[in-house]
Amino acid sequence: MSAESVLLLVLAAVGVTVVVHWVAERTGLPGAALLTLVGIAYAFLPGPNVELDPHLVLTLVLPPLLYSAALDSSLVAIGKNIRTVVSLSVLLVFATAVLIGIGFSLFVAGATLAAGIALGAAVAPPDPVAALAVGRRVGLPPRLLTLIQGEGLLNDATALTILTVAVAAAEGEGFSTPSAAGQFALAAAGGVAAGLVVAYAIRPLRRLRRDPLSSNAVSLATPFVAYLLAESVHVSGVLAVVVAGLVIGHNAPYWQSGETRLQTRAVWRLVDYVLEGVVFLVIGQQLPQVVRNLGDYALSTIVTAVAITLGVMLLLRPLWLVLTESLPGWMHTRLGAQPDGAEQPPGPPAGGRSATAFGGPRRAGRLSGREITVLSWAGTRGVISLAAIFTLPLTTDAGDPFPDRDLLLFCAFLAVLVTLVGQGLTFAPLVRRLGVRADAADEARLRNEARAAAVRAGLVRLDELDADQHTDLEDKAIDGLRAALQNRLERYERRLSLLQFAEGGEIPVSPEYEAALGVRRAVLEAERQELLRWRDAGRLPDESLRTLQRELDHQETLLPSRGG
Secondary structure (H helix, E strand, O other): OOHHHHHHHHHHHHHHHHHHHHHHHHHOOOHHHHHHHHHHHHHOOOOOOOOOOHHHHHHHHHHHHHHHHHHOOOHHHHHHOHHHHHHHHHHHHHHHHHHHHHHHHHHOOOOOHHHHHHHHHHHOOOOOHHHHHHHHHHOOOHHHHHHHHHHHHHHHHHHHHHHHHHHHHHHHHOOOHHHHHHHHHHHHHHHHHHHHHHHHHOHHHHHHHOOHHHHHHHHHHHHHHHHHHHHHOOOOHHHHHHHHHHHHHHHHHHOOOHHHHHHHHHHHHHHHHHHHHHHHHHHHHOHHHHHHOOOOOOHHHHHHHHHHHHHHHHHHHHHHHHHHHOOOHHHHOOOOOOOOOOOOOOOOOOOOOOHHHHOOOOOOOOOOHHHHHHHHHOOOOOHHHHHHHHOOOOEOOOOOEOOOHHHHHHHHHHHHHHHHHHHHHHHHHHHHHHOOOOOHHHHHHHHHHHHHHHHHHHHHHHHHHHHOOOOOOOHHHHHHHHHHHHHHHHHHHHHHHHHOOOOOOOOOOOHHHHHHHHHHHHHHHHHHHHHHHHHHOOOOOHHHHHHHHHHHHHHHHOOOOOOO
């Protein structure tokens, strides 16, 4: 394929991604499912198809996607729900792989246990992209979003490690449970260590990372450094990327500048947007290649293999959640609750109510039946499953064809298609029907309490500076800053007063509040238009225009949304 053809395909993929996301935003349908369907449709048209290169995906696509997701996750929230996260991302993945392997060895003619476990490992880890996109749009509670995200971050490492062991067994070394457990423990521990090494190795670059361009360059390189370091010592590169992202994302707010944080976040959002769009298009295009090689299998064999794969994958997840949530009560300790004597954060202003009193994020008890249903339906599979199964070798070390490779590929593709399209398209209606949603008013209270606390801290610091005889601050400057902070504090307290009367989790609408926000946005827009008139009249250079526009843009980002 010529360079021009490759360029045209890339441009077409970006164009399709933009259009599909535009449709998804207006219809509420998940973009991942729509992109996959578009890829399938394109695969049957005349013209070149893009074949999935699994090693390219695992090395160049997976690390940045995982790292971006880790940066956007909460290390604290995952820690509070670590029991459920580990149960889903490690134990459930292992159980899925083993049960599919046993099913294949018992009911699929000629299939081996190792080959079945390889398939099970590939289809076991859910890809949370589609579920998270829909979940955020329909307002899933923060805890469910944390569980979906935490599971998606950690399960890939489990699955790829099991797959490696299963492939080695299928090539003639035999499957040994103790050996598999030992290899997994070594790969996981080594991956965690490699991720921590990378996370703390970039600490000396803090000064450099205060520059936005340098920060973006370091940030984009970090997941690849973590992945390559781990893979070079034969441990889990995926886990190294996740651990590095979680630690860096947790610590970065202490030393990143505001401008750096804004730009880095924007860069990673663009990376996610482009990579995810292209990846789901490529997934759909693999259908003809996968179906083409099934001619040597009897229909009954194909149906049995598919039934085992889908049956275990779809039924085990809800059953697992029900069983684990039925464990003894002491295993469901509210890990997020503060122990007796622990230091508590400052409370709300007098007369106010703490957001945690309304079922905020500190409690982590049992999941309800509706939450289990939502979490079960969030198990959509994606690019990791296809990339993993396509890494199966064509032949074993002895030169024989890898057992049932084409059948395994078909089962994996169908698993991805059924969950990504079937569950992806029905996830939002299911969530709405069950009424599982976050308490928007409670979250708004918490945000406004935190805003008010931050302003009070600023006022205290301002008083300290005013009392310091060694500072060269003028009284007018002090008074101006104090007035601005007091104005913000009064605004947040008025908002909190309004939120006290919220009912049913809905944020009350204040006409005065909304009108004030509208006036401030209108004033900013008038300022922008005046700057453009100056530029168009030749009175203001474009470089100065961009500087002044950036100042106004930052002011606009400070305005709260309707959600408070």
